[in-house]
Amino acid sequence: MDIKRYAFDYLLKTINYKLTRHGFGQPVNPVTLTYSVTAMCQSRCKTCRIGEKFLKDPLRAKNDLTLDEIEKIFKSMGHVWFFNISGGEPFMRNDLPQIVALACEHLTPGVLHTPTNAFLPEKIGRQTEEICQIIQAYDPGVPFTIKPSIDGVGVLHDDIRGLKGNFDRLLQTVEILKELAQRYPQLHVELGTVISNFNKQHLAEIEDFVHSLGVESYRNEIAERRSEFFNAADPITPDADTYEELIATFARKIRANIAKKRRLARITESLRLVYYDLAIRILRENRQVIPCYAGISNAHINYDGEVWTCCVHGYDRPLGFLRASDYDFQKIWHSRQARDMRAYIAAKNCACPVANQVYSNIIFNWAQLVKAGWTWLRM
Numbered sequence: 001m002d003i004k005r006y007a008f009d010y011l012l013k014t015i016n017y018k019l020t021r022h023g024f025g026q027p028v029n030p031v032t033l034t035y036s037v038t039a040m041c042q043s044r045c046k047t048c049r050i051g052e053k054f055l056k057d058p059l060r061a062k063n064d065l066t067l068d069e070i071e072k073i074f075k076s077m078g079h080v081w082f083f084n085i086s087g088g089e090p091f092m093r094n095d096l097p098q099i100v101a102l103a104c105e106h107l108t109p110g111v112l113h114t115p116t117n118a119f120l121p122e123k124i125g126r127q128t129e130e131i132c133q134i135i136q137a138y139d140p141g142v143p144f145t146i147k148p149s150i151d152g153v154g155v156l157h158d159d160i161r162g163l164k165g166n167f168d169r170l171l172q173t174v175e176i177l178k179e180l181a182q183r184y185p186q187l188h189v190e191l192g193t194v195i196s197n198f199n200k201q202h203l204a205e206i207e208d209f210v211h212s213l214g215v216e217s218y219r220n221e222i223a224e225r226r227s228e229f230f231n232a233a234d235p236i237t238p239d240a241d242t243y244e245e246l247i248a249t250f251a252r253k254i255r256a257n258i259a260k261k262r263r264l265a266r267i268t269e270s271l272r273l274v275y276y277d278l279a280i281r282i283l284r285e286n287r288q289v290i291p292c293y294a295g296i297s298n299a300h301i302n303y304d305g306e307v308w309t310c311c312v313h314g315y316d317r318p319l320g321f322l323r324a325s326d327y328d329f330q331k332i333w334h335s336r337q338a339r340d341m342r343a344y345i346a347a348k349n350c351a352c353p354v355a356n357q358v359y360s361n362i363i364f365n366w367a368q369l370v371k372a373g374w375t376w377l378r379m
Helices: 003-021 050-056 058-063 067-077 096-106 121-138 155-161 166-183 200-213 240-260 263-285 329-333 336-346 355-363 366-378
Strands: 032-036 082-086 111-116 144-148 187-195 217-222 298-301 306-308
Touching (some): 003 336, 050 058, 121 166, 166 187, 200 240, 240 263, 263 366, 298 329, 298 355, 306 329, 329 336, 355 366
Parallel strands (some): 032 082
Antiparallel strands (some): 298 306
16 A cells, blocks of 8 residues: 555545535545445344345345446546445355456555355355455555454344354354465454344353454444434434443453554554444434544445445435446536535534444544544554
């Protein structure tokens, strides 16, 4: 990664993003693109109904963007810093490595990331190795992080994820990925938990189990009701007091283990500690405690080419369809609809602790970024 290039780009984007948020001018490219590569998912999670929607209507996946369509879109976008793959379950797409190849060619990201439900261990292993080889040819210094989900230990995980045998397959997946990480230094294996009302009493057990597996990193975020998940009426989110109590213990364990981590993990976990403080405040105060740059620093492309400012507004307040705009991302990014949504967010009509967006908000808020840097220096 060219640090000088990113430092100069950061300064330009910081100025542009702040002006854009105040209604002056148009944003340049987002730093983070999240692309939900498919509507397919085998899971029937209690915190997300994407899999349930697919199982009821498998034809939804016929609307997945093709490789030709994806290439046109990526060409119209240009450089981003972070390329986040999402779903559905990304590894259900047989051409996932080819999508990554297109991202490397046209988006030239500095970091790539994907989650997985870990239900297809062998396929995940094959595709991950192919992706690592693609990234190695593109730039060996670019990290690829993969995050299998763990929402409980043993049958609790299977119950929350809605897939019998998922926990055993998760363990197989972790072992396969750990072996690959020995051969591909750019591969970072981490685990992630969605803290919900279904597992809030078991977080300490999950954390201890995760640390026993010897993975690179462990993160969690609170279960949320999002347009993306079709779960607006589901009582899944713990209250602020419960979340604060859980996170205090989790933060102590991060500090206890951070010195053993590689540089990328130490940086991300320093940011994560700042994120947890902000997430608690957002839940407690129900407001944007720092400015939100959704639709400015971050963009989300859904499986069918619909563009969103973020996954929370998603289907409720889309910006437009790429298939209807000749696959030109810039046309939608600079549309009146996009400007109106940015004004809506800037007016603080919404508040959420979505990790992907809050991390970007931290990066472009100098006080929070200094706080994260100070945390990193003291580790």
